[in-house]
Amino acid sequence: MIQVENLTKLFGTKRAVDGVSFSVERGEVLGFLGPNGAGKSTTMRMITGFIPPTSGRVRVGGFDVSEQPIAAKRLMGYLPENAPAYTDMTVYGFLNFAAELRGLRGEAKKKAVHRVVEMCFLESVLHQSVETLSKGYRHRTCFAQSIIHDPDVLVLDEPTDGLDPNQKHEVRGLIRRMGEKKAIIFSTHILEEVDAACTRAIIIDRGKIVANGTPDQLRARSEWAGAVTLRVQGLSVEAVKEQLGRLRTAAKVIAQGDGGRVLATVFPRNRGDGELTREVLEATRGWRVEHWHTEEGRLDDVFRSITMPDTQR
Template identity: 75%
Template sequence: MIKVENLSKSFGSKRAVDGVSFEVGKGEVLGFLGPNGAGKSTTMRMITGFIPPSAGAVSVCGLAVQENPIEVKRSIGYLPEAAPSYTEMSVLSFLRFAAEMRGLRGEALRSAIRRVVELCHLENVLGQTIDTLSKGFRHRTCLAQALIHDPEVLILDEPTDGLDPNQKHEVRTLIRKMGESKAIIFSTHILEEVEAACTRAIIIDRGRIVANGTPTELKARAATGKLEDFFRSITRSDTLAEGAA
């Protein structure tokens, strides 16, 4: 469903993503791990077509993102980092806007809104202005927007960031459930999430893939059998990386 080939992105002289290749099929949930600034968000933005790659290619559902941006965007649901939304709108009008933009009308639009409101537990805040909501609700409002057209491909940039432990658990369960019928990529800093929700994980460091395997495989590669120790052994903290550069 998602095919990334030799993807690179440079900002000026800085290489943010450097020759990344991987594939995600239907029924797979890919966890995207890596230190801050490793190139996770940049890679995801290139898959969604928000920024063009410097080199390499991305195809989604068999279509090249660069050649068919609109068609590709139709099949993707995207939760950007920090879950932005139009804060002066109410939750309902924001979701209606997202649904209309996805071409939904009439009864299809209403049932789509009902479905995501239930999935993301937004029943009690529908009429509220997004401005007035807590971080957890804002986050789920943006997640609801990504799910509104029931896309085949989901790109979620830190979907559990800023949520409390209960909400984190719910989102993870939701991702795992949806992963049965979709292709999902999500990035996270929380290593337990990988074990809880992913079928496969990629660790990316300074723009390159440094590990790719199932959570169990990755854990087995650490002497202690812990994912965290493996992560620390193959990535560098940004203070160290700066010193090396």
């Protein structure tokens, strides 16, 4: 549904987005990750046709956004960053306005407004002016606007920004459910959202894509992936470190005392082959192991190691 080819945007001499290519199909929810200023919003603005790309192109449902903007925009719903809305209107008026611009009239318009009001829990503020809404409600109002025409493609720029934990949960659920039938891109810098809602994630840094894969694939890139953590009783920190460090597939061991017990983590030499777990289990036979588990890898760790300049690592 969405094809992005070699998209580049220059602001002056600064490359805000630099040769970004990816595609999103129906049934996919793509998480767009990256530090602030990485080019997430700029990319989304180019996809939705708000700003023209310096080079490269975007096609939505087969329509080139630069050449056939109206046809492409019809297929898309867009929640801009910070969820702007006309403050002088009521929620009801605003949604009607959005529906009309989407070409909905009469009964169809009424139904569409009613549907999104229900989906986004806006009944209680329907006739309140947008100006007086709390941030969460304003956000949901703008979100409601983006899905009012039940679009095939949804572009959401930080859809959970400024929501409380319950609302965040709600919105993620909504995204996941809608993602079964639509192509969705959403940006976030909250990593847990990738697990909660995405089928695939892209990490973008300084305008370039630095990682692209399913959440599990990304996690596997973490140095934590495949590491074994265990809590042992009756041994000293040094002894644990020494014995585990001797394992053939262990790259590094960290261990610390924990009230008479030792908490140790062994990192694997080769990620993801599961060899380390087997070795650790063998080596610790006869130990008093209270607890152990194999780490799946941590997204925040991957995120940090990919997006931080080398000097700060």
